[in-house]
Amino acid sequence: PRPYQPQQPQQPEFPSPPMAMRQVSLQAVKHAECPICFEKLHVAPCGVFLDESGRRVSPDYYNLEAAREWLRTGNGHCPMTRRPVSAVREVPDLSKDPDGWFEVVDLDGDGKLSRAEAISALKAQLPLDNAALDAALVDPQHTMWRTWDADGSGSIERSELLAPNGLAAYVRRTFEAAQNKTAIPDMRTDKAGWYAYWDEDGSNSLEKEEVVRALIKTLGLSRDQKQVFAMRSTVDAIWPIFDADGSGSIERDEFLRPGDGLADTIIATMQHG
Template identity: 70%
Template sequence: MKAQLPVDIASLDAAVNDPTHWMWQQWDVDGSGFIERQELLAPGGLVSYVTTQASDHQDGEIPDMRDKHRWYTYWDKDGSGSLEKEEVVRALLKTLKLTSDQARVMMMRNTVDAIWPVFDADGSGSIEKNEFLLPGDGLADTIIATLQYS
C-alpha cells in the first residue's frame, strides 16, 4: 500500500504499532487486532478511506526524471528532506507507470531493497538529497542511465 498510494508513511507505521490509534478503532470493528475482509470493504472502511484520500491527493504531473531536483522534491512526500525506500519504490512505479502489475511492483520493491545500501552511503536508512544527486554515482544518475539503456 505504501508504494502504490499517496499515504503518510510515518503515520501509517505509527498506527500499525499502536492498538489505540484511531485507525484501529475505526476499522477493526470487532477488536480482533486484524482488519478482516468485511471490515476492509465495509462502508467507511479502509478501502473507502484510501480511495477518498487517493482521489483528494492532487500531485500534478510527474516531473521528468532528468530534472533531478524537481523529481526528488516531488517524491519526498513527507517533506523530510530524504527519500525512504517506499517513497523511492512508489516514485519509480509511478514514473514508469508500473503500478497496476503486482509482479512488477514486487520486482521493483526487491530491486530497491537490493541496491539500497549502494546509494545510502551514510547508512541512515534513507537517501538524502546529496546521495540522490551525487554526479555519476548517485541514485538519480543511475536511474537515468538505466532508463536510457532499457
C-alpha cells in the first residue's frame, strides 16, 4: 500500500472577476486601497464580504462603509468574485480582539495563517511601506516572517500570534510608532535615533533596500533620479564590507559601531562625495 500523505489545506477558489474589474483590483491591491472607493484602507475600518454561511467570498478587503453601501444599494454580489454576498463583517483591531481578527483573516478556515493571509491583512490595516510587506510575502526567510513564524512551520498559529515578538506585538509597535513619529533624526548627531526611526518592524536589522530608501527620504532626493541613482550606487559600493555573509541585511550594532560602522562610513562618503 502507498504510504499515507496528509492533504495540504487548499486555499478556497474564487471565480475570476471580469478583466476590467481585475485590473482595478490589481491597482487597489498594489496601493492597499479599497477596490470600491479607492480610499487608502488603513485610514478607516475595513470590512470583508460574507456569504450565507458566514464564509468570506473573496480574499479582498474593503473600506467598511463603502462595502456596507455596496450591499445597501442592492449589489448582492461581490465586486471582485461576483459570488453572492449576504453580509459585511468588520475586520477587528488585532491589538484589541486578536481572536476575532484571526478568525476573519483565516481565509480558508484551517486554523492558521499563511503568509498571504497575514500580510494582505496587515497591508489593509497598517500605515506601512507596502514594499516591505511585499518582500516578506515572497520571501519565507524574510526577517519579519521568521520572527512571526517562530516554529518555522510556514504559517502562524494562534499561539504565535500572541507571542512576545509575534504579530500582535508587531502591530502594537507599528501603531505606536506611527502615532509618535516625528521629524527624521539627523544621522550625523543621532545615529541610534535614525536607525530606530527606519527600523519599522523592530527587527534590529535593516536590509539594503531599506537603507537606500531611508537615505533617499532623509536627504529629500526622491524627485532627483540622478541623486537617487548616485545614492543607490554609494550604498551598493560599501555594502559588501558590512554584509560579509551576503544576507542582504545589516544588524544594529554593525550600523552603529563607532568609527568603522555603516553609519559613519555613509556619513564620511557623503561628506567627501
